[in-house]
Amino acid sequence: MKRQKLSFWEIWNMSFGFLGIQFGMALQGGFMSRVFQTLGADQESIPFLWLAAPLTGLLVQPIVGYLSDNTWSPRWGRRKPYFLIGAILSSTALFFVPYSPHLWMAAGFLWILDASINISMEPFRALVADKLPDEQRSFGFVVQTLIIGVGTWVASNLPWLVTNLGVPNDAPPGVVPPSVKVAFSIGAFVFIASILYTILTTSEYPPEKGDKSIGKGKFDFFHEIVDSIRNMNPTMRKLGAIQFFSWFAFFTMWSLATPALTEHVFDAPIPVQGTALESSTGQVSTFEIANGKYQSAADSVGSYMGVYGLSSMIFALLLAYYTSKSRLNRKLVHMISLILGGIGFISMYFVPSPRYLILSFALVGISWGSILSMPYAMLSSSVNPQKMGMMMGLFNMFIVIPQIIAAVGGINFLYKLLGDNAINAMVIAGISLIISGLLNLTIKNKKAISYQVNYD
Template sequence: MQGEPNRVTTRQKPQQSFWGLWNVSFGFFGIQLAFGLQNANVSRIFQSLGSSVDNLAFLWIAGPVTGLIVQPLIGHYSDRTWGRFGRRRPYFVAGAVLSALALLGLPQAGVLLLAAGFLWLLDASLNIAMEPFRAFVGDMTPDDQRAKGFALQTWFIGAGAVIGSLLPALFTHLGIANTAPEGQVPDSVRLSFYIGAAAMVLAVAWTAFSVREYSPEEMAAFSGTSHEEAASQPLVYSARGPLWFAAGAVLLGVVGELGLDKQLYVLGGGLVLFGFAQMVLRATQAKGALAEIMSDFAQMPTQMRQLAVAQFFTWTALFILWIYTTPVVTRYAFGAVDTAGAAYNAGADWVGVMFAFYNGVAALAAFLLPVLAKRIGNARTHAACLLGGGAGFLLLLVLRDPWLLLLPMVFVGVAWASILAMPYVILTRVLPPHKFGIYIGVFNVFIVVPQLMVATIMGGVIRSFFPTEPKWTMLVGAVVMAGAALAMLRVREDNSA
């Protein structure tokens, strides 16, 4: 009949073989190896170049700010990229190459400001590579195989992070210098970053050349909605712009009036810009990428909003872990305060071992999560794992023996396995397939904002309440991780498949 839109015949997405799932996720091995190097060594590099402990959080601020901007944009455009090189592949290949360049430059920086610039490039590039990989698993797996897909991705994440975290200690064991003059980075760290750059490119290239992405016609057949129909959906303009703008303005005023930490200007300014953008888009009825991202943000599914609260608390705790474990362990377990001394560098190496250990635990726990989730549900499984992670933070607060510090890493590792898998299993079951990229990018906002808050607030908290006792950051981490577990109990999930 004339005038009736073309109908898309729906068919089932094919099951992936084990090696199909392997190839889809193998690139994440390289991405997480780079993340492992970053998380375990960037604070060490910054301190070696002269940063004080209370300035570490601010120097890490490049990552959250970059992710806040990059991931939604990459998600939006990767949903709409249909070319000869695929849909997601162009993005994670470009991200891998840029990440490798940043890994080569970071330990060579020599100056604190330049090192912070390389960290910014590394975070931006890792975000460009990582976000499409999350959506890639959703693209390539049917609903009933997605938990296995994310579990295998979590295994690669754990394996990559284990190697990335252990590399400096391994090279030290092989006789490569683990100390350096003040203002320089040890050779063991430099060589680790070079190896990470090569691994990043090779692992992502494996996935890029071994997996054929589905065509637009195939994706339309799987979802029952063509790309053209999805793109023609009307935009929704949020009416909450004035509220965000006012909240940011109030925060900026309070910071200025009370003389609070100037790093809070970053957070207040971000809220003002977000609110202003919403108001302009609503007033002008604008079109384009920014308008579509804001529209999708306003139309988030209920489960995504519920998950967002848990993500906020979860990633607040994780960012505390990554920033402050090095100063806590080196000071309390190794008695070191001189960042150029052997004791400090031995303690920093041990932090790499600890991080490798929890990622190894995560790699093993990843395959137990689907079994537990079948019994008690995805949301409750995630809540239990997060509660265990909070217990790990409490143990980091009180334990002093280096070997005993591996015990809290068991709890952190189980939580980390769940963090990497369960929210995405829940999320991809309720998201429209043609918007996997944008919504996973938007979901990253609730990972980035808490990191931004830690980066802008935590330094001031340390200076005000425990300037000589960084161990109390672990208590803060325990409290917010417990809050994340409680928030997960509110999540209502789609338990089908």
């Protein structure tokens, strides 16, 4: 079926739900390590506490992608039922995460949250390919990235914003501050509201006549998954290698940026609980002073991390303008963007004061904007559109496998080759992104680099 070109606002409406998804991801990525540390997690165990998230994605996304390929309701469509289910579950998890009284409970909510985000996320990727003709797909993914950038920036600054509005940013040892609780509650509302907006403003194409995929049984699922992995085309494999090193870098940032930067840049590491008691004169304890300094530094780290969302938004605006008028060399854009992001990560080791983190995260944001658009645009031009949801889900393997490797010890092992300080993890993230950028040189398929269709 030939797809009609859509207007900017039609593409905006169909992508708007990603605002909520990104609120969930930014709050998760920017503040879960802070929650874990507040509840008593030590620095070495933080990546392992994140393990459930990528494991869930590895299982959920191919299944949801396959199911959405084979779903059709005249009222609800193909992808939209999964948006709604994921939004309800994600919003519930977001609300309850900061109220966790125990570390194991916070890790459990992270697992539920990430599973629910995955239910919503990949069908959104597939929807762009479903709705847009191939010549508009780069533009469609870039608009999606623009909305993601807005969500990242706003959500990353929420705890700082609500603190400045008068919500307390301190709490007793082992308790998450009220500012973080309020921020997560706002994120829960934005998640469900933005998804509902897309559901109510966007229609989907019905299955093509003669499409035999609708209603396939469970045995077809396992057969197609195995067959698709075995026969994965070379372009998808090469993009997978690029994704591997890209997402290793960003998982490193999400899990260790807070302890790394609060310690190295702000000189405010989280204090060990119980190291000092309130004196008999009624003065504030050494622990409370150090904890207040850490919580303030953690707010600042979250705000600086929001810069990468703002930077990705500006980068997406530039790409959106360019792709609306001209062809885009996706390979070249992605390569340069990843290398710049790698330089941004490495620069965090050398910044003389916190304010220079703005420049570091601005470079990281350029790579993030490209990661969220260019690989998917190249992939969508090199796979069968009738299997778009499942292939997007399988592509997720190259996102979650590096995160699993990082979580089970890969980050700790690699950064300790450079020294014991957590800031070395940011250097490893930078090296990983630069490797990812150089791997773009292996992409030779001109139809993927440009915007023409290729199924080989």
